[in-house]
Amino acid sequence: MSVPAIASASAKAGASASAQAGAKAGAPAKAQARDEENLHFAQRILNLPVLLFAVAFALAFLPRRMEDRARMSPIWALLVVYVFILAFFQYKLSGRPENRTAAKDVASVVFIFCIFWNLVTSKLDLFPFVFVPAPENVFWVYVEQWDYILSGLGRSMFLLVSGFFSSIIVAITLGIAVGWIPRLRNAVFPITKTISTVPALIYGPYIVAIMPTFTSASVLILFCGVFWSTFMNMINRVGTIDRRIIDTAKVLNVNTPTMIFRVILPYSLPRIINDMSVSLSISVMTLTAAENVGANIGMGRYVSRALAYANYTQAIAGIFFIAVVITILQYFVARLKKATVKWNY
Amino acid sequence: MSVIEIQDLSLVYRTGKEEFLALDHINATIGSGEFVTIVGSSGCGKSTLLSVLDGLNKPTGGRVLIDGAPINGTGPERAVVFQQYTLFPWMSARDNVAFGIKQVRKGIPAKQAEAVSEEYLEKVGLSEFMHKLPGELSGGMQQRVAIARALAVDPKILLMDEPFGAIDARTRVTLQEMLLDLWSQDEEKKTVVFVTHDIDEALLLSDRIFFMEPKRIKDVIDVTIPRPRAKETLYNQEDSNKLLNRLLGLFYQDVAEQIGNEEVVL
Structure with a gap:
């Protein structure tokens, strides 16, 4: 935040100096300061991603050779996706100046991929259409099956949130308690280390078999998928916490609850949240795999069923969807970190 | 304000089967309101001695014994300032000081703790920086906050373990003079035990210097330089030069004794 603020301040100073010479003071200074923060309209429009967007957009309207062999969906779902990408790019462009080049590069790559994909499938029909579906067909899946996909998302999110968060909370609480008591730590840590090496996916089907309902089974699988590593990390973290922090707390005469909740927990928070983004990816993986075993709806189930019926159009749509959902979840974790942790080690 | 009596104190570190004698039957008495520095080369046990006094x-x-009662662990009558990284990095300067106050004065309203905290931060000259996190402060400022936190609980005894050891030379002088100022302001002076390896610092600050050789106190030196003292005029006096030479003599003798068997890092 401070960088643009300084930049605009110096721009204002420079502008006011030149404004003193001119007749109209104030107005040009303001305009120049605004220019410094916002991009020119021309800067927003005259760049490679926007050009590529125009190409991709126009390309979508050209005749499609694939139409001779396959059922082709309307193109407007694809166009909406293009507009979304463009809008997101423009949003990123309004952000910090140092990220602008990256935003342009990423958007260019994405549009080039879209153009290429559209060309080789729907326009030129170079590949077997069953295996390499056209983009308009893939994105049309969302229009056609939005209610089914959303209910799957809701189901998956319910399992994810209940399994993931209960696991994180229990693992951290127990981890601090075990880590803080040396005897318990020495006893529990080796056991945890052994158990945590086994991925929850391996014994997932077993849990599905022994639990009464699929819901309880998948929550438990998710719980196990995140619990052991989080628990182990937490024990480790408390055991190896900077001596100076603990000593300082001790000479300040803190009691045990204060030591745990006001010292150890806040001290560990940055690493807990860093681990959370890794655990989140693991639990999404665990979840989608678990859904293959016994669920009837869900994000992972959607893809696996599509694959089972050799409907690769739906499968790809499902994979894109999962990618977007995970990215959004990761974004929330990053926001959480920004909101809670204002310092670093 | 309190008398510290060290009686026949020994400390053995055990790591596995190995035993290491860090302190060997130490006896000393530190008077009420006295400023004592413990000087010695690295590894002589001076920080270990302080860690016994602070209860760690x-x-x-x-x-x-403190005022006749044996100590057991840490206690609110003693406040400690360590060398480095002793502030909680997630709390602002004000919250760090207030946190210390809240631990000693249980049930004090948050507003009141903050007010006391601000008062002490002002004493160490950091009013403007009270909302900064430790990571945003320089090393010298961080030590100022640590000193404010120690003083804010109004302890009878102040224990300092090389508090200015990691501070650049110029800032160190400022902090030493600030500490002397704050210490001499009190009507009933706090008893201070200050560990350092800097002889100048010891001469400037203390009433008595405990010179440690490994495991024990080798010599106790009365610092007769009149107060108030200032760094720049410290060596204008005959006394101080004599004391300095005596201390340097002790230091080099100590080093010479040790070089025969093991390497010494000063």
Whole structure:
């Protein structure tokens, strides 16, 4: 935040100096300061991603050779996706100046991929259409099956949130308690280390078999998928916490609850949240795999069923969807970190 | 304000089967309101001795009495300032000081703790920086906050373990003079035990210097330089030069004794 603020301040100073010479003071200074923060309209429009967007957009309207062999969906779902990408790019462009080049590069790559994909499938029909579906067909899946996909998302999110968060909370609480008591730590840590090496996916089907309902089974699988590593990390973290922090707390005469909740927990928070983004990816993986075993709806189930019926159009749509959902979840974790942790080690 | 009596104090560190004698039957008395520095080369046990006084280490033999009562662990009558990284990095300067106050004065309203905290931050000249996190402060400022936190609980005894050891030379002088100022302001002076390896610092600050050789106190030196003292005029006096030479003599003798068997890092 401070960088643009300084930049605009110096721009204002420079502008006011030149404004003193001119007749109209104030107005040009303001305009120049605004220019410094916002991009020119021309800067927003005259760049490679926007050009590529125009190409991709126009390309979508050209005749499609694939139409001779396959059922082709309307193109407007694809166009909406293009507009979304463009809008997101423009949003990123309004952000910090140092990220602008990256935003342009990423958007260019994405549009080039879209153009290429559209060309080789729907326009030129170079590949077997069953295996390499056209983009308009893939994105049309969302229009056609939005209610089914959303209910799957809701189901998956319910399992994810209940399994993931209960696991994180229990693992951290127990981890601090075990880590803080040396005897318990020495006893529990080796056991945890052994158990945590086994991925929850391996014994997932077993849990599905022994639990009464699929819901309880998948929550438990998710719980196990995140619990052991989080628990182990937490024990480790408390055991190896900077001596100076603990000593300082001790000479300040803190009691045990204060030591745990006001010292150890806040001290560990940055690493807990860093681990959370890794655990989140693991639990999404665990979840989608678990859904293959016994669920009837869900994000992972959607893809696996599509694959089972050799409907690769739906499968790809499902994979894109999962990618977007995970990215959004990761974004929330990053926001959480920004909101809670204002310092670093 | 309190008398510290160290009686026949020994401390053995055990790591696995190995035993290491860090302190060997130490006896000393520190008077009420006295400013004592413990000087010695690295590894002589001066920080270990302080850690017994602050309660982080339990002696394996002998005991420490404060006003006649043996100590058991840490206590609110003692405040400690360590060398470095002793502020909680997630709390602002004000919250760090207020946190210390809240631990000693249980049930104090948050507003009141903050007010006291602000008062002490002003004493160490950091009013403007009270909302900064430690990571945003320089090393010298961080030590100022640590000193404010120690003083804000109004302890009878102040224990300092090389508090200015990691501070650049110029800032160190400022902090030493600030500490002397704050210490001499009190009507009933706090008893201070200050560990350092800097002889100048010891001469500037203390009433008595405990010179440690490994495991024990080798010599006790009365610092007769009149107060108030200032760094720049310290060596204008005959006394101080004599004391300095005596201390340097002790230091080099100590080093010479050790070089025969093991390497010494000063």
